[in-house]
Amino acid sequence: MLTDPVFWLVAIPAVLITGISKSGFAGGVGGLTVPLLALAISPATAAAIMLPLLIYMDFLSVRSWWGQHNPRQLWILLPAAIVGIGIAYWLFDRLNEDYLRAILGCVSLGFGLYGLVLGDKTQATPSPLVGRLCGLTAGFTSFVAHAGGPPLNAYLLPLRLAKPEFLATAVVFFAVVNLVKLVPYSLLGQINQGNILISLLLAPLAWLGVKLGLSIQDKISDRLFKRIILILMVLVGIRLLWTAL
Numbered sequence: 087m088l089t090d091p092v093f094w095l096v097a098i099p100a101v102l103i104t105g106i107s108k109s110g111f112a113g114g115v116g117g118l119t120v121p122l123l124a125l126a127i128s129p130a131t132a133a134a135i136m137l138p139l140l141i142y143m144d145f146l147s148v149r150s151w152w153g154q155h156n157p158r159q160l161w162i163l164l165p166a167a168i169v170g171i172g173i174a175y176w177l178f179d180r181l182n183e184d185y186l187r188a189i190l191g192c193v194s195l196g197f198g199l200y201g202l203v204l205g206d207k208t209q210a211t212p213s214p215l216v217g218r219l220c221g222l223t224a225g226f227t228s229f230v231a232h233a234g235g236p237p238l239n240a241y242l243l244p245l246r247l248a249k250p251e252f253l254a255t256a257v258v259f260f261a262v263v264n265l266v267k268l269v270p271y272s273l274l275g276q277i278n279q280g281n282i283l284i285s286l287l288l289a290p291l292a293w294l295g296v297k298l299g300l301s302i303q304d305k306i307s308d309r310l311f312k313r314i315i316l317i318l319m320v321l322v323g324i325r326l327l328w329t330a331l
Contacts (some may be wrong), residue, residue, distance in 0.1 A: 088284070095124040095126075095264060096122050096123055096126050097126070097284075099122070099286060100118065100119040100122040101118075101119070101136075101288045101291040101292050102120045102291055102292075102298065103118055103166075103236060103295065104120075104136065104295060104303070105143070105291065105292045105293065105295015105296040105297075105298065106296070106299035106301070106302075107295075108147065108256060108292075108296045117133075117194070117231060117232065117236065117319065118194070118319050118322065119194070119231075119232060120132045120133050120230075120231040120232050120233070120303055121190050121191070121231060121319065121323060121326060122318075122322055123135070123136070124187060125322065125325065125326070128183050128186070129182075129183065129187055129189075129230070129231075130178060130274060131281060132272050133205075133229070133231065133232060133276070133284050134274075134276030134277060134281045135232070135281050135284045135288070136232055136285075136316065137232070137264060137271055138288060139266065139288060139292045140264050141261075141264050141268075142230060142289065143296070144257070144260060144261035144264055144265075145261070147261070148257055150257075151157040151250070151253060151254035151257045151258070153254075153256070154250045154251055154254035155251065155254040155257070155258045156247060156251055156254075157200075158257045158276065159217065159242070159255055160259060160262075161314045162214050162218060162221065163181070163218070163221035163238070163241070163259055164221065165218075165221070166217075166218040166220075167221040167225030167234070167262075168225060168263075170223060170224065170225025170226035170227075171225045171226070171228070171229045171263070171267060172220070172224040173222075173225075173226055173272065174225070174226045174227075174229035174230050174270075175273070175274070177189070178274060178297075184245030184263045184329075184330045184331075185330070186230075186326075187198055187211065187326045187329055187330040188326070188327060188330035188331065189230055189327055190231055190323075191322075191324070191325075191326030191330060192311070192323070193227050193230055193231050193323070194231065194319045194326065195319070195320055195323025195327065196323070196324050197233060197316075198317070198320035199320060200236055201316040202310070202316050202317070202320070211245060211308055211320045212241055212309070216241060217241045218235065220238060220240055221241070223237035224237040224238045224263070228263050229267055230231075230265070232261065238260075239256075242256065261301060269273070275324045
């Protein structure tokens with residue numbers, strides 16, 4: 087992997103996009119990262135390489151947002167998300183790479199189309215049951231592709247929380263979810279020295295992505311950037327499905 091130019095060709099923009107997303111610019115577009123990496127390496131390895139980077143960035147974010155989150159909404163979302171993680175782990179341990187690429191392709195294609203068609207449109211205030219279903223889906227898709235943002239947003243946006251409360255709740259949610267994912271990822275044998283080394287080599291790019299996201303917020307339209315990423319998610323999803331089938 088270290089000497090594979092194709093891996094670095096997809097890894098560099100993938101990690102930069104994650105950092106840009108974590109900066110708060112065009113939030114939620116980090117779901118492109120694992121599908122993009124899965125074009126060059128196995129989906130499980132792609133997700134495992136990104137997990138330490140996400141936990142590091144979560145740690146920095148939680149320090150900034152702690153105390154502004156909504157505990158009630160987290161109690162609705164997190165138990166269901168842990169169940170979703172368990173379901174995804176059970177599937178990951180039983181499916182070959184082609185099936186995993188197909189699942190990843192569906193996630194990437196589905197969320198890309200969802201974002202392009204519905205955007206940030208909201209509906210009536212959702213019930214706690216809807217919150218649990220969204221939490222379950224977010225846990226599953228976060229395990230598969232670190233792409234829990236769309237289902238989480240589908241529940242939180244209609245609640246019309248204040249922006250700091252919304253961001254803080256999302257930050258704490260993903261910090262907990264990513265820490266929980268360490269256990270099944272380790273059981274799958276994906277948290278190993280080789281993957282951790284790759285994560286460390288990519289860490290400066292994640293930091294650079296955050297800085298880049300902060301610097302371009304006033305120069306590039308958040309909406310335009312998000313649409314470009316969503317289109318890429320659709321294209322990558324189609325490519326993964328084509329490869330898997």
